[in-house]
Amino acid sequence: MPQLGLLHGRAWAVLFGQLRRPPGAVCIRAVHSHSQVAEAALATQMKPRQEKSNFIIKTPKGTRDLSPQQMVVREKILDMVVSCFKRHGAKGLDTPAFELKEMLTEKYGEDSGLIYDLKDQGGELLSLRYDLTVPFARYLAMNKVKKMKRYHVGKVWRRESPTIVQGRYREFCQCDFDIAGQFDPMIPDAECLKIMCEILSGLQLGDFLIKVNDRRILDGIFAICGVPESKFHAICSSVDKLDKMSWKDVRHEMVAKKGLAAEVADRIGDYVQCHGGVSLVKQMFQDPRLSQNKQALEGLGDLKLLFEYLTLFGIAEKISFDLSLARGLDYYTGVIYEAVLLQTPAHAEEEPLNVGSVAAGGRYDGLVGMFDPKGHKVPCVGLSIGVERIFSIVEQRMKTFGEKIRTTETQVFVATPQNNFLQERLKLIAELWDAGIKAELMYKNNPKLLTQLHYCENMGIPLVVIIGEQELKEGVIKLRSVASREEVAITRENLVAEIQKRLSES
Amino acid sequence: MADRATLEDLVRLQGERVRALKQQKASAEQIEEEVAKLLKLKAQLGPDEGKQKFVLKTPKGTRDYSPRQMAVREKVFDVIISCFKRHGAEVIDTPVFELKETLTGKYGEDSKLIYDLKDQGGELLSLRYDLTVPFARYLAMNKLTNIKRYHIAKVYRRDNPAMTRGRYREFYQCDFDIAGQFDPMIPDAECLKIMCEILSSLQIGDFLVKVNDRRILDGTFAVCGVPDSKFRTICSSVDKLDKVSWEEVKSEMVGEKGLAPEVADRIGDYVQQHGGVSLVEQLLQDPKLSQNKQALEGLGDLKLLFEYLTLFGIADKISFDLSLARGLDYYTGALKEKVRTTETQVLVASAQKKLLEERLKLISELWDAGIKAELLYKKNPKLLNQLQYCEEAGIPLVAIIGEQELKDGVIKLRSVASREEVDVRREDLVEEIKRRTSQPLCIC
Numbered sequence: 001m002p003q004l005g006l007l008h009g010r011a012w013a014v015l016f017g018q019l020r021r022p023p024g025a026v027c028i029r030a031v032h033s034h035s036q037v038a039e040a041a042l043a044t045q046m047k048p049r050q051e052k053s054n055f056i057i058k059t060p061k062g063t064r065d066l067s068p069q070q071m072v073v074r075e076k077i078l079d080m081v082v083s084c085f086k087r088h089g090a091k092g093l094d095t096p097a098f099e100l101k102e103m104l105t106e107k108y109g110e111d112s113g114l115i116y117d118l119k120d121q122g123g124e125l126l127s128l129r130y131d132l133t134v135p136f137a138r139y140l141a142m143n144k145v146k147k148m149k150r151y152h153v154g155k156v157w158r159r160e161s162p163t164i165v166q167g168r169y170r171e172f173c174q175c176d177f178d179i180a181g182q183f184d185p186m187i188p189d190a191e192c193l194k195i196m197c198e199i200l201s202g203l204q205l206g207d208f209l210i211k212v213n214d215r216r217i218l219d220g221i222f223a224i225c226g227v228p229e230s231k232f233h234a235i236c237s238s239v240d241k242l243d244k245m246s247w248k249d250v251r252h253e254m255v256a257k258k259g260l261a262a263e264v265a266d267r268i269g270d271y272v273q274c275h276g277g278v279s280l281v282k283q284m285f286q287d288p289r290l291s292q293n294k295q296a297l298e299g300l301g302d303l304k305l306l307f308e309y310l311t312l313f314g315i316a317e318k319i320s321f322d323l324s325l326a327r328g329l330d331y332y333t334g335v336i337y338e339a340v341l342l343q344t345p346a347h348a349e350e351e352p353l354n355v356g357s358v359a360a361g362g363r364y365d366g367l368v369g370m371f372d373p374k375g376h377k378v379p380c381v382g383l384s385i386g387v388e389r390i391f392s393i394v395e396q397r398m399k400t401f402g403e404k405i406r407t408t409e410t411q412v413f414v415a416t417p418q419n420n421f422l423q424e425r426l427k428l429i430a431e432l433w434d435a436g437i438k439a440e441l442m443y444k445n446n447p448k449l450l451t452q453l454h455y456c457e458n459m460g461i462p463l464v465v466i467i468g469e470q471e472l473k474e475g476v477i478k479l480r481s482v483a484s485r486e487e488v489a490i491t492r493e494n495l496v497a498e499i500q501k502r503l504s505e506s
Numbered sequence: 507m508a509d510r511a512t513l514e515d516l517v518r519l520q521g522e523r524v525r526a527l528k529q530q531k532a533s534a535e536q537i538e539e540e541v542a543k544l545l546k547l548k549a550q551l552g553p554d555e556g557k558q559k560f561v562l563k564t565p566k567g568t569r570d571y572s573p574r575q576m577a578v579r580e581k582v583f584d585v586i587i588s589c590f591k592r593h594g595a596e597v598i599d600t601p602v603f604e605l606k607e608t609l610t611g612k613y614g615e616d617s618k619l620i621y622d623l624k625d626q627g628g629e630l631l632s633l634r635y636d637l638t639v640p641f642a643r644y645l646a647m648n649k650l651t652n653i654k655r656y657h658i659a660k661v662y663r664r665d666n667p668a669m670t671r672g673r674y675r676e677f678y679q680c681d682f683d684i685a686g687q688f689d690p691m692i693p694d695a696e697c698l699k700i701m702c703e704i705l706s707s708l709q710i711g712d713f714l715v716k717v718n719d720r721r722i723l724d725g726t727f728a729v730c731g732v733p734d735s736k737f738r739t740i741c742s743s744v745d746k747l748d749k750v751s752w753e754e755v756k757s758e759m760v761g762e763k764g765l766a767p768e769v770a771d772r773i774g775d776y777v778q779q780h781g782g783v784s785l786v787e788q789l790l791q792d793p794k795l796s797q798n799k800q801a802l803e804g805l806g807d808l809k810l811l812f813e814y815l816t817l818f819g820i821a822d823k824i825s826f827d828l829s830l831a832r833g834l835d836y837y838t839g840a841l842k843e844k845v846r847t848t849e850t851q852v853l854v855a856s857a858q859k860k861l862l863e864e865r866l867k868l869i870s871e872l873w874d875a876g877i878k879a880e881l882l883y884k885k886n887p888k889l890l891n892q893l894q895y896c897e898e899a900g901i902p903l904v905a906i907i908g909e910q911e912l913k914d915g916v917i918k919l920r921s922v923a924s925r926e927e928v929d930v931r932r933e934d935l936v937e938e939i940k941r942r943t944s945q946p947l948c949i950c
Contacts, residue, residue, distance in 0.1 A: 057608070057646050059601050060631055065644055068596035068655070075597075087873055089880035089899075091573035091847040092580065096564050096676050097602060097633075097660065110528070117624040118633075121664065126565050128602075128623075139570055142562045150573070155602060159626065171601050183883030187862075198873065230542035234534055259535045312866040314874075371562060410594040422692070426817035433592055433703065434819070440594035443688035 062160070062170025068407035073394055074173075074387075077203065078153060081175045081385055084199050085151035088191060090177055093150045095135040097157075101125040107134050107370070109330040114158045128157040132176040133331070133367070133382065140180055140378055141371035147181030169388060178382030180368070186302055189335050189363060190309035192383045196339055196359050197315045203390060205358070207342040210318055211275070213325035214303055214335050215362075217284075220296025221323070224289045225267035227260065234258050239272050240326035243340075247273055275322040278307035302335060327362060335381070336362035341393075359385045406460040411503055413456045413464045413482075414441040417449040424467050428477070432465075435496045437503075456482045462506065463499065513551055520544040567665065567675025573847035583658060583680075585707045590656040590682055593700055598655050600640040602662075606630040612639050619663045633662035637681040645685060652686035654693075691807055695814035702820045715823055716780070718830035719808055722789075725801025726828065729794040730772035732765065739763050744777050745831035752778055780827035783812035850901045851943045854881045855892040857908035857918075862886075864907045868917070872905075875936045877943075879905075896922045903939060 059065060066074060104115055104127050116128040129135055132152045140148065153175045160168050177195060179188040193210060200208045218236060227235050238254045245253075247269055254260040254268070271290075274280060281303050290296045303321060310316045327336045339359040361383030368378040398405065414429045422445050432439040440461070442452055449466075456464055466478040466487075476489040479498060490498045524540045564570060571579060590597075609620060609632050621633040634640055637657045645653070658680045665673045682700065684693040698715060705713045723744075724737060732740050743759045752774055759765040759773070776795075779785060786808050795801045808826060815821045854869040856862070862885045872879040880901070882892055889906070896904055906918040906927075916929040919938060930938050 057643055058605070059647075060603060060605055060629055063601035063603070065601070065640075065647070066599040067648075068598060071597045071599060074599075086849045087876065087878045089848050089850040089878065092571075092576035093573060094571035094576060094579075096568035096570070097662070098565055098568070098676075100563070100565055113529075117626065119622040119624045121622065123664070124565055138562065142564075142570075157602070159628070171603075179883075181883075184885045187866075187883045187885075190866075194870070194873070230538050230545075233541070234538055257534055258538075309866055312863055313870045373562070407596045408594045409591045423813075423817055426692075426695075426814055430699065430818045433699070436592070438592045438594065441692075443684075443686075443692040445689045 060170075062168075064169070069405045070391075070395065072405050072407055073398065074391055077387060077390060077394065078173075078175070080202050081199055081387065082151065082153060084195060084202065085175075085177050087198075088149075088177075088195055090149045090151040093136070093139065093152050094154065095129070095132070095139060095152070097155070098126040098128050099135060099138065101127045103138055103371075104130060104134060107331065107367070111158075114160055116157045116159055129154075130158060131156050132174050132384070133178070133364070136176070136178055136180075136382075137367040137380070138371050140368050140380075145180070146378060149177075149179045151175070151177045172388040173391075175385040175387050176382060177384075178380055180378050180380045182379055186305045186309060186335075189302075189381045190306055190313060192361060192381055193306075193310060193319065193337060194313045194315060196337070196361075196383055196385075197318055199385060200339060200359065203394075205341055205390065205393060208318065208339055208358070209320055209342055210337055210339045210359075211320050211322035211325045212303065212306070212335065212337045213322055213327075214299035215332050216295040216299035216334065217290075217303075217323070218326060220290060220293035220299065221268065221271045223295070224293050225271070226264045227268070231258065231260065235260060235268070236326045239268070239324055242272065242324035272324045275320050275324070277316065277319070277321065278304065278311075280321050281307060299334070306335065327360065331364040331367045332362040333365045334363035336360075337383075356389065357386060358389050359383060404460065408438075408440075408459060408461075410438050410440045410459065410461045411463060412437055412439045412499060413452065413461045414439055415447075415449060415452040415456075415464050415466050416468055417466065418468045419446040421467060422446075424472065428465065428467060431496065432499070435500075437496065437499060453482070463502065465495065465499075510551070513547065517544065517547045517551065520547055565675075567673070569674070577847050582708065586680055586704055587656070587658070589700055589704050589707065592703075593654075593696060595654045595656045595682060598641075598644060598657055599659065600634070600637075600644060600657070602660075603631040603633050604640060604643070606632045608643055609635060609639060616663075619665060621662045621664055635663060636661050637679050641681070641683060641685075650685070654684045656680070656682045691810045691814060694807075695811055695818060698811075698815060698824065699818045699820055702823050713823065714825050716825050716827040716830045717808065717811070718827055719804035721800040721804035722795075722808070722828070723831060725795060725798035725804065726773065726776045728800070729798050730776070731769045732773070736763065736765065740765060740773070741831045744773070744829055747777060747829035777829045780825050780829070782821065782824070782826065783809065783816075785826050786812060848878075848880075848899060848901075850878045850880045850899065852877060852879045852903045852905050852939055853892060853896050853901050854879055855889060855904050855906045856887070857889050857906055859886040861907050861909075864912065868905065868907060872936065872939070875940075877936065877939055893922070903942065905935065905939070 098118060101117065102125070105112070108115070108130055111130070115130050118126040118128070132154055136150065136152065139145070153173065155171055156174050157171050160170060177192065179192065181188075193212070196210060218239070219232065222232050222235060235254055235258060238250050238258060241253070242250055251265045251269060254265045255262050276283075281300055284290055285297075285300050285304075290300075307316060307319070307321075310319055325336060325338055327338065337360065338357045340357050361381070363379070363381040365377060365379040367380065369375050372378075397403075412432055414425050414432070416425055425441050429439050429441050442455070453464065455461075462482055464480045464482060466480060468478075471477055471489070474489070476491050477495050478487050479490050479495070479502075480487040520540065520543055524537065524544055527537050527540060587597075603623060606622065607630075610617070613620070613635055616635070620635050623631040623633070637659060641655070641657065645651070658678065660676050661679050662676055665675055682697065684697065686693075698717070701715055723741065727737055727740060740759060740763065743755050743763065746755055746758075756767075756770045756774060759770045760767050781788075786805055789795050790802070790805050790809070795805075812821060812824070812826075815824055852872060854865050854872065856865050865881050869879050869881050882895065893904065895901075902922055904920045904922060906920060908918065911918055911929065914929070916931055917935050918927050919930045919935065920927040
């Protein structure tokens with residue numbers, strides 16, 4: 001293989017020139033032999049340009065390419081997540097990368113400043129989608145859909161400041177599952193939690209916990225503790241920090257920075273530091289002050305029912321009713337939940353990873369109504385899997401354990417020790433491809449056998465078929481296991497069957 | 507009571523005030539105060555406040571993919587991707603936007619079709635226009651010269667819909683490239699093999715792959731006497747031969763592009779030809795073309811290519827077509843078969859009231875066994891509704907829980923298509939469902 005070298009501006013332009021295709025052609029392109037582009041004319045409207053030789057080639061801040069190794073890991077994770085969604089009867093949906101700017105306005109509260117806008121180029125004002133939930137609500141309203149169970153895997157974009165939150169990307173993938181529609185209470189909500197458990201268990205990330213709370217319970221607590229309504233939002237975001245800060249610090253913030261009376265803060269503290277199972281729900285029902293609050297009672301009632309269903313689903317021990325769970329986005333109206341990993345991967349050599357929550361969601365009954373011209377509501381509940389965080393955990397783990405990742409799925413390599421055997425190789429490999437076998441060969445007229453075998457070892461290809469003059473005369477092919485180096489002669493007619501047999505055994 | 511317009515103005519101003527305070531990082535108390543004022547004002551506007559004044563739609567040139575369209579898309583991508591993998595390709599992904607400078611100067615006149623992001627104080631960005639430039643950037647950044655990769659992703663072009671009807675501004679590209687220095691025409695042949703495998707697997711009917719070579723085209727123009735400066739524009743005329751007649755093309759070349767009629771005629775002798783490898787051999791003997799070094803190179807490569815295509819068993823699908831100038835048009839096929847939007851195998855149903863608990867327990871067992879199952883989100887659904895749901899969604903099996911069956915320790919397993927029911931012991935249910943759903947033609 002030719003040596004790799006540094007490509008500076010001019011060389012990159014040449015490389016690019018060889019790759020450039022005309023616009024408007026949207027089909028699989030054949031390309032690139034040693035001498036030139038093999039496709040039909042590049043009706044290039046491209047004029048030769050001077051490349052700046054000091055141009056720094058990079059991806060935008062907060063974004064990254066995914067290498068073949070990373071893609072393999074990602075695909076495994078996404079396959080697992082999607083197959084769980086499908087197992088629960090969800091349909092796939094996809095929406096454009098950008099929406100009309102007005103669709104996204106006023107949906108994200110304080111986070112609105114993090115939205116990527118497109119430049120005003122004389123047409124509609126557009127913004128890149130910030131999540132997959134608002135587009136979903138727009139889809140429902142647009143198509144007047146009253147009931148839908150859908151999943152959506154796609155990228156979203158947020159102009160977060162990378163200095164504040166380490167490792168947070170500006171472009172990242174979300175896996176959303178949502179159930180829209182009016183149904184008997186808490187059954188869909190329970191299914192969402194069941195899905196989260198299935199996925200987190202299936203990904204084998206270690207022990208996890210799902211915290212559950214309810215917007216109405218929080219608001220009820222604030223009300224009975226004496227928080228002024230105008231401060232609800234601000235106090236809520238302080239309470240939310242209890243997973244990262246101590247109660248002492250949170251209390252201090254509420255009193256000193258947000259102007260809350262100290263006694264009120266203390267009362268809040270009596271509640272929000274509580275967490276437990278369904279017994280805590282029952283306890284709160286009995287609480288003399290909380291039980292006077294209608295909102296809180298509704299929330300508690302729903303949680304009680306939820307826990308019943310979760311028990312039937314066999315996952316109640318993974319769920320914790322946690323009164324400090326507050327969650328950012330404005331549009332939640334009822335139950336909210338968040339999954340956290342209980343400990344970093346339990347191996348001493350690994351760096352502890354602070355990755356925050358790995359999945360979250362809740363009920364949002366008012367969002368679709370914001371899009372519907374008549375304000376008709378469609379109640380929704382859903383979840384979002386933080387696949388980037390899971391991705392980096394898995395990547396880290398693979399690095400630590402030195403796991404080798406194959407980036408291709410090739411099963412058989414077609415090789416020869418002889419010169420002038422290209423034709424035979426081409427014929428043979430076409431037979432394998434036509435039989436659905438994943439096969440490769442070297443793009444050389446006369447490759448050396450050793451080079452070919454080394455390639456197989458590096459790429460993790462399990463089998464090699466070797467043809468040579470001797471074998472041709474005898475009507476056989478040599479089938480060789482790369483790992484064991486054992487070779488056996490197989491007749492041409494039996495080759496495909498033998499390969500398929502071996503592949504299905506391994 | 508202030509009139510509506512004034513109130514709306516006040517709301518807007520107050521909103522701006524709040525935003526300004528937040529940007530200036532004013533004290534939390536101050537912000538709260540102003541937010542409270544804003545909320546009060548909005549409340550005064552009343553329930554109309556929720557009504558939006560915009561039309562509910564996706565941006566021009568874009569669309570949602572409904573579940574049905576997703577199911578079709580998934581099928582098609584599965585075929586394509588499994589073919590790429592069969593040929594040993596790796597996959598990469600790149601961000602949806604690039605630094606504006608990365609895209610500058612790469613697309614010529616088409617540059618005006620690029621979507622830019624607003625300057626929000628950071629780097630200047632643009633949405634990717636194709637997958638080729640990002641690929642070149644990826645190679646350069648990672649100092650790679652050899653790679654066989656595919657990349658399936660959406661790209662963005664601000665096409666003017668008045669000029670190009672029905673053209674999307676956001677659409678998928680499915681790129682496969684072999685980059686690197688290799689012995690001639692082997693990778694090229696593999697690419698054509700891949701194209702044939704994919705088009706065959708998609709079962710969209712008979713197809714043909716037209717092949718030509720830039721050097722042959724240029725050589726043809728040269729020997730016919732086309733001035734260098736007119737090469738490109740004559741090229742784009744020739745390209746139209748798949749849609750319009752030679753007379754029209756000739757008339758465009760002579761009448762609009764100022765080509766001498768004899769030159770046009772000479773071109774016509776060549777570009778109307780198409781055939782197999784015999785045409786290649788014929789042209790290699792052509793007295794004029796064989797004097798042109800470029801054309802000879804192109805013809806030599808095509809000859810070699812055809813040898814390999816024959817060994818790959820696809821030569822009959824390939825046509826050497828001298829009128830091919832720009833490349834392949836994109837293909838749209840209509841898949842008319844009925845498409846299921848979910849893969850659900852079993853609906854867990856109840857025949858009587860008050861069996862929700864049983865349904866929840868049973869469905870949980872099925873999910874835990876990896877079976878794709880659904881239930882209706884109703885405490886007491888009617889059996890008829892549940893069965894109807896199955897028919898509409900194409901779910902093949904129903905597991906029906908009934909009071910009597912519960913006592914007997916069985917579940918009724920019903921085939922939706924045949925309506926045949928059989929009692930299955932609770933312990934055997936998972937096994938039985940798996941058996942039925944693994945048969946190749948789900949004759950459940």
